[in-house]
Amino acid sequence: MSITIDTKHGVIREEEFLGLWSQIQDSEKALKGKTGAGADYLGWLDYPVSYDKGEFQRIEKAASFIRSKCEAFIIIGIGGSYLGSKAMIDALSPFFANERDEVQPKIYFAGQNISGKYHDDLIRLVKDKDVMINVISKSGTTTEPAIAFRLFKNLLEEKYGAEGARDRIYVTTDAKKGALKELAMAQGYETFVIPDDVGGRYSVHTAVGLLPIAVAGFDIKDFMKGAKDQMEETDGAMDMTDPCYRYAAARNILYRKGKTMEIMVNYQPEMAMFSEWWKQLFGESEGKDGKGLFPVSVNNSTDLHSLGQIVQEGRRNMFETILVFDEVDRDTIIPTASEDLDGLDYIAGSGMNHVNNKAFLGTLMAHVDGNVPNLVLTIPELSAYMLGRLVYFFERACGISGYLMGVNPFDQPGVESYKRNMFALLGKPGYEDLARELEGKK
Numbered sequence: 001m002s003i004t005i006d007t008k009h010g011v012i013r014e015e016e017f018l019g020l021w022s023q024i025q026d027s028e029k030a031l032k033g034k035t036g037a038g039a040d041y042l043g044w045l046d047y048p049v050s051y052d053k054g055e056f057q058r059i060e061k062a063a064s065f066i067r068s069k070c071e072a073f074i075i076i077g078i079g080g081s082y083l084g085s086k087a088m089i090d091a092l093s094p095f096f097a098n099e100r101d102e103v104q105p106k107i108y109f110a111g112q113n114i115s116g117k118y119h120d121d122l123i124r125l126v127k128d129k130d131v132m133i134n135v136i137s138k139s140g141t142t143t144e145p146a147i148a149f150r151l152f153k154n155l156l157e158e159k160y161g162a163e164g165a166r167d168r169i170y171v172t173t174d175a176k177k178g179a180l181k182e183l184a185m186a187q188g189y190e191t192f193v194i195p196d197d198v199g200g201r202y203s204v205h206t207a208v209g210l211l212p213i214a215v216a217g218f219d220i221k222d223f224m225k226g227a228k229d230q231m232e233e234t235d236g237a238m239d240m241t242d243p244c245y246r247y248a249a250a251r252n253i254l255y256r257k258g259k260t261m262e263i264m265v266n267y268q269p270e271m272a273m274f275s276e277w278w279k280q281l282f283g284e285s286e287g288k289d290g291k292g293l294f295p296v297s298v299n300n301s302t303d304l305h306s307l308g309q310i311v312q313e314g315r316r317n318m319f320e321t322i323l324v325f326d327e328v329d330r331d332t333i334i335p336t337a338s339e340d341l342d343g344l345d346y347i348a349g350s351g352m353n354h355v356n357n358k359a360f361l362g363t364l365m366a367h368v369d370g371n372v373p374n375l376v377l378t379i380p381e382l383s384a385y386m387l388g389r390l391v392y393f394f395e396r397a398c399g400i401s402g403y404l405m406g407v408n409p410f411d412q413p414g415v416e417s418y419k420r421n422m423f424a425l426l427g428k429p430g431y432e433d434l435a436r437e438l439e440g441k442k
């Protein structure tokens, strides 16, 4: 049950992979020995075994309590504090989950944008339901989730009073410091920890991902087991045949040859948010010091009808990484038609998954012919276990790849620039000088 990689359409010679072997080993040494850049943020590396088992049990207990009581569960967070759980829940849930009677509780996300309309609509939708919230923020001060938390805390306090609200608010934040931690301690909210040495985008296996995934009804033990197995597999890797090493190497080889964009491709719509999580992981980790592959994504075959043209014939600065699942849950058979007006009878009786697979193969061959190298990652099945593996696979590959690229894959200093400007424009105390400077630029 391992993830495999096929690089034969990557237009990379085996010597090129072998040429990177010693750099891969150096990167691994730096990760494991904590001697590389950003070494204070390597808590995710052995988290699948070192995690707090007591807290894990508390998460399971809280999740089953929430599942037994709550109708609308609101997950408040942004970036690494929401993308991973949203990605896992979307990937594992049936489509249209919130419209299905058997899905309980309904899951909603808030604070991942600053849209007044979004939040007004969400509050109207859930206000008469039994609501609980999980606010997730490592810093505790990120503007978007902080605004959303105010809104939902007020809603809960109005509905249930301060006492009742207390039992409906779960906080995932730093163990000791931050505004959210202080508030949680003052109010007596149940809290879960984002470890100091785990950055947001590497935190899906911590309480950040675990509580929401468990509330959605998925097996977080399997999810952790997948991560552990992937970690052990990569730990035991001896050469460039290891899929994680090979992926990290391939993207660096292609980058060094002038490919500046990596497109994550899926043919399963439930994986769309997984690509969003992957984009943050690689974008924040590698996009610095004037370097980095720009991570983008397409959801096929949908996007073949919008972006297919530019991938096929646009500027040749991109390569694709395709996620393929060996086993896909359920299928729909294409019916025969009394008159074959649409000319589809030649595939009548086939499953749609069969057509999807041919779309994947046909596209791969067309894009490779169009000089877009393709890497194919095959995942045996779409399950909590395999997603646990896949998340760890990309995290580990990202750490290695960042070191190969010569950047610190564990910081994100560039994200602060927009925040400073926004605060100055909003008139936040302490930003007066910057506000004056920005006035001149308007």
Ligand SMILES: O=P(O)(O)OC[C@H]1O[C@](O)(CO)[C@@H](O)[C@@H]1O
Residues within 6 Å of the ligand: 078, 079, 080, 081, 136, 137, 138, 139, 140, 141, 142, 145, 200, 201, 284, 412, 415, 416
């Ligand atoms: O969990 P926090 O501290 O609210 O941060 C949310 C996100 O914001 C960032 O810090 C960027 O602003 C991301 O790195 C992080 O995932």
